[in-house]
Amino acid sequence: MSTPPTPDEKDAQGRKTGLWTDPDPHGGVMVGEYVEGERQGTWKHFFADGRLRAEGGFDNGTVHGEWVWYRSSGGIMQRGGFDHGRKHGTWTRWNAAGELIDRGDYASNKKVGEWTTFNPDGTVKRTVTHAARR
Secondary structure, three states, X not given: OOOOOOOOEEOOOOOEEXXXXXXXXXXXXXXXXXXXXXXXXXXXXXXXXXXXXXXEEEEOOEEEEXXXXXXXXXXXXXXXXXXXXXXXXXXXXXXXXXXXXXXXXXXXXXXEEEEEEEOOOOOEEEEEXXXXXX
16 A cells, blocks of 8 residues: 655656646645646646636646636635646636626637627627637
């Protein structure tokens, strides 16, 4: 029976492995797993006071999959997806009062299709259509 790895360990090649807590430039930390020196799986980013700031996935060290960012008040600020480091899929943002600001899709880091901006009462302020770029 092997002993589970302790946090913040390195493998025989000196690469980060297992569960790590990395400091961030904003005074908080990011917590997640390293595999062969690369961030992998779900990571959580915390404000300096320990509240959740963001969470989402990594694949071989690159942001991948859905991410959610939170305000210091705890409400959701935005939600969106990545495809290996590039914004991809539906992105949605909310203001500090929790009201929808806008929503639309990205494909390979470019806005595509209909993007809708909302008034504070939830009615549509405007809709803009972005052509798919090559």
